[in-house]
Amino acid sequence: MLASSNSENLSPQVVKRLTKELADLTANPLEDVKVLVNESDVTDIQAIINGPAGTPYAGGQFVVKLSLSKDFPASPPRGFFLTKVFHPNVASPSGEICVNTLKKDWTPDLGIRHILLTIKCLLIAPNPESALNEEAGRLLMEDYDSYAKRAKMITEVHAMASSSQPDAAERCTDGSVADAKGGPAAASNAQKKARAASKKMLKRL
Numbered sequence: 355m356l357a358s359s360n361s362e363n364l365s366p367q368v369v370k371r372l373t374k375e376l377a378d379l380t381a382n383p384l385e386d387v388k389v390l391v392n393e394s395d396v397t398d399i400q401a402i403i404n405g406p407a408g409t410p411y412a413g414g415q416f417v418v419k420l421s422l423s424k425d426f427p428a429s430p431p432r433g434f435f436l437t438k439v440f441h442p443n444v445a446s447p448s449g450e451i452c453v454n455t456l457k458k459d460w461t462p463d464l465g466i467r468h469i470l471l472t473i474k475c476l477l478i479a480p481n482p483e484s485a486l487n488e489e490a491g492r493l494l495m496e497d498y499d500s501y502a503k504r505a506k507m508i509t510e511v512h513a514m515a516s517s518s519q520p521d522a523a524e525r526c527t528d529g530s531v532a533d534a535k536g537g538p539a540a541a542s543n544a545q546k547k548a549r550a551a552s553k554k555m556l557k558r559l
Contacts, residue, residue, distance in 0.1 A: 363424040364397065364422070364424065364426065368426060368427065369396060369397075371427075372396045372397065372399075372466070373396050375465050375466045375467065376389060376391055376396060376399070376466065378467070379466065379467055379470075384467065384470060384471055384474070386403065386404035386406070386474065387401055387402070387403050387404075387470050387471075387474055388401060388402045389401045389466075389470075390402065390417075397422050399419065399420040399422070399431075399466060400417060400418065400419045400420075400436070401417070401418055401470055402415050402416065402417055402418075403415070403416045403418060403470070403473065403474050403477070404416075405477060405509060405513065406474070406477050406478045408478075409477055409478055410440075410501075410502040410503075410504075410505035410506040410509060411439070411441075411477050411505065411506075411509050411513070412509075413509065413510075413513075413514055414437070414439075414509040414510075414512075414513030414514055415437070415513055415514075416435055416437040416439060416477075416513055417435070417436040417437045418433060418434065418435055418436065418437075418451070418470070418473055419433070419434045419436050420432070420433055420434075420466065420469060421433075421434065427462040427463075427464075428462055429460075430455070430456045430457065430460035430464075431456065431469065432450065432451075432456065433450070433451035433453070433456050433469065433473060434448065434449040434450055434451060435449040435451065436449060437449075437512055437513050438508060438511075438512040438513070439505075439508060439509070439512070439513065440487070440490050440501075440504050440505040440507075440508040440509075441476075441477070441480055441487060441490055441505065442480045442481065442482045442484075442485040442486070442487055442490040442491035442494050443476055443480055443481055443484060443485065443486060443487070444486060444487060444490075445486035445487060446486075446487050450486065451473060451476070451486075452484050452485075452486045453472055453473070453476055453481075453484075454484075455468070455469060455472045456469065456472075480494055482494045482495050490504075490505070
């Protein structure tokens with residue numbers, strides 16, 4: 355629980371909007387995303403994102419946090435991974451997330467659901483061209499196997515809740531499904547489909 359509520363810095367209309375959005379996310383959650391509601395402070399927005407199947411993050415559970423400025427929604431929130439992750443668009447060690455939705459492409463009408471979906475799809479389709487973690491970005495472009503091995507190791511050490519793997523199905527807003535059942539060949543095909551779907555989505559975000 356936070357010592358003081360950031361909601362004191364926001365207008366009642368914005369607090370009401372956030373409360374409604376979080377209630378909707380609780381009642382109609384995104385697939386593989388669980389919002390952790392702080393009833394004493396709706397501006398303390400955290401969520402657990404399951405690592406997408408067919409990626410080095412599969413099997414992991416990643417806690418993310420959105421930090422709202424006092425002039426939200428005029429200004430975008432800042433996003434952070436609280437769980438350590440090896441990813442081109444996540445700074446180390448701060449965990450800050452770099453994605454256009456939270457930067458130049460932000461508009462006040464974008465909601466929390468949209469932001470969380472963007473972060474989820476960023477795990478499928480990293481963007482090395484806007485890397486905060488230069489090492490991860492370089493490996494992704496020059497030596498994917500080494501990148502995947504490193505990302506998987508960090509996931510296993512810091513993000514695994516248990517030894518069990520989640521169901522290998524992943525969906526993005528366009529309805530595409532990546533099914534990684536059926537062995538390495540199927541997993542590779544699922545990964546390609548998921549990346550393609552997420553890249554298309556991220557261009558729209």
